[in-house]
Amino acid sequence: MxxxxxxxxxxxxxxxxxxxxxxxxxxxxxxxxxxxxxxxxxxxxxxxxxxxxxxxxxxxxxxxxxxxxxxxxxxxxxxxxxxxxxxxxxxxxxxxxxxxxxxxxxxxxxxxxxxxxxxxxxxxxxxxxxxxxxxxxxxxxxxxxxxxxxxxxxxxxxxxxxxxxxxxxxxxxxxxxETAIPRTDTALTSGAREKIMSVMNDLKEVYKYLSLAPMLMMINVVFLVGSFAGSSHNLGIPLLAENLDAERQGFYYGMIWGVWGIGSVLATMILPRLRWLLDQKLYWVCFSSAILMSTGFIIFLSTSFVWIIFPFAFFTGIFDACFTTLHATILQKTENHIRGRIFGVGMLLKSLGFALGFILAPLLLERMTMPNMVWILHGTLIITTIIITCIAFHYHTKKVTPQVTKEI
Known part of the structure; x- marks a missing residue:
C-alpha cells in the first residue's frame, strides 16, 4: 500500500x-x-x-x-x-x-x-x-x-x-x-512508584537533550509564545466578522479562515522548492516566519476594510504555515529514540500557551478593544522572537569563531 x-x-x-x-x-x-x-x-x-x-x-x-x-x-x-x-x-x-x-x-x-x-x-x-x-x-x-x-x-x-x-x-x-522496536523496560516495571520514576527519568532525559541543543530549546520558546499569541486571533476573528456584518458573521468568519487556508496551502507548495535556503538557514527562516505571521494578524485584525483584511489574511496564512512546518521539521531532526518525547514536549508547550492565552485574552477584552488585545499578545511574540534571534545569532557566532581562529 x-x-x-x-x-x-x-x-x-x-x-x-x-x-x-x-x-x-x-x-x-x-x-x-x-x-x-x-x-x-x-x-x-x-x-x-x-x-x-x-x-x-x-x-x-x-x-x-x-x-x-x-x-x-x-x-x-x-x-x-x-x-x-x-x-x-x-x-x-x-x-x-x-x-x-x-x-x-x-x-x-x-x-x-x-x-x-x-x-x-x-x-x-x-x-x-x-x-x-x-x-x-x-x-x-x-x-x-x-x-x-x-x-x-x-x-x-x-x-x-x-x-x-x-x-x-x-x-x-x-x-x-518498519517501526521502531518498542522498549520493553516499562513492561517489566512493576508497581506505581517504579512507573512514576520511569516517566520522570524520561522527562529528565528530554531536558538533558534540550540543554545540549540550545537552538532546539530556543525554537521551542518561540513556539510556546506563538501558541500563547494564537489565542488572540482565534478569539479576534469571529469578533472581526461580527464587526464587518453582524447578520453575515458566519460568512465572513468562514471566508477569513478560508483565505488564510489558501495562503497556508500555497506556502506548503513553495517550501519544498526552497530546500537550498532551508538547508542553510532553517532556524532563521523559522524565526522570520513567526515575526511576519504575527505582523499579518495584527494588521488585518486592526482594520474593518475588507480590501485590507483578505489580502493580509492570505499573507498571514503563508507565514503561519511556514512557521508550523519548519518547527515540525526541526523537531524531526532529533534522534529517533527520543523524538516522541520531544514532540510530546512540543504539544505540551502548544497546549499550555493556548490555555494561558485563552485565560488572558478575555480579561484584556474587558479593559480594551480587540485590536489592542491582539497587539499585546502578538506583539509579545514579535519581541520574544527578536530577542531569541539575537541570542541565537550570538550563540552561532560564538560557536563558529573558535573554529575559524583555529584554522588561522
Missing amino acids: NRKLILYVKALSDFGTFMDLIVLNVVIYAATGSPLWLAAAMAARTIGGVLSSLFSGVVADRFDRRKIMIYTDILRAIIILALIPFPSPTFIIIASFLIGLTSTFFGVSFSAEIPRIFGENRVLETNAIIARLTSISLVAGFIAAGVITDFLGYKITLIIDASTYLVSALVLVKMKW
Whole structure:
C-alpha cells in the first residue's frame, strides 16, 4: 500500500477533529445558551491536551506508534457516537476533554513516526504536504460542520465525524511499515512508584537533550509564545466578522479562515522548492516566519476594510504555515529514540500557551478593544522572537569563531 496514503489518513483524521471542534461547541451552546458552558467545553479540550502532552511522548517512544494511532482513532469514534444518545452539557465537556487527550496521542505518534515512514531526507517535503493537507482539512472541516449541522442536524454531523475516525483506523490497520522496536523496560516495571520514576527519568532525559541543543530549546520558546499569541486571533476573528456584518458573521468568519487556508496551502507548495535556503538557514527562516505571521494578524485584525483584511489574511496564512512546518521539521531532526518525547514536549508547550492565552485574552477584552488585545499578545511574540534571534545569532557566532581562529 502506498505510504503516502497515511498523509491522507492524517488529513481525514484532522477533518474529523475540526468538525467536532465546531459541532461540540454548537451543541453545548444550543443546549445551555451560556457562554460559560461554551468556555468550559473549550477549556476541557485544552486541559485534555495539556495532560496528554505530559506523557504522550513517553508512550510514543515506548510502544508501537502505529497501534497508538489506531487505538486513538477508534476511541475518538466511540466518544463522538456516544454523544448521540447522551447530548447533555456535562457529557459534552467530558467528551471534549477525552477528544483533547486522544488527539494529542495521535498527533505526537504520527509526527514522531514520519521520518521512519518516509526517510530522514524527505522530512521537509513530507511536512509541507502535511501542513497543506491540514490547512485543507481545517477549512473543509469548519465549513462542513456548519453546513451539515444547519441542514441535517447535529446527529448526522456526529455520525459523519465518527466515520472519518473509523476509516482512518481501518486504513492504518491495512498499512505496514518498519517501526521502531518498542522498549520493553516499562513492561517489566512493576508497581506505581517504579512507573512514576520511569516517566520522570524520561522527562529528565528530554531536558538533558534540550540543554545540549540550545537552538532546539530556543525554537521551542518561540513556539510556546506563538501558541500563547494564537489565542488572540482565534478569539479576534469571529469578533472581526461580527464587526464587518453582524447578520453575515458566519460568512465572513468562514471566508477569513478560508483565505488564510489558501495562503497556508500555497506556502506548503513553495517550501519544498526552497530546500537550498532551508538547508542553510532553517532556524532563521523559522524565526522570520513567526515575526511576519504575527505582523499579518495584527494588521488585518486592526482594520474593518475588507480590501485590507483578505489580502493580509492570505499573507498571514503563508507565514503561519511556514512557521508550523519548519518547527515540525526541526523537531524531526532529533534522534529517533527520543523524538516522541520531544514532540510530546512540543504539544505540551502548544497546549499550555493556548490555555494561558485563552485565560488572558478575555480579561484584556474587558479593559480594551480587540485590536489592542491582539497587539499585546502578538506583539509579545514579535519581541520574544527578536530577542531569541539575537541570542541565537550570538550563540552561532560564538560557536563558529573558535573554529575559524583555529584554522588561522
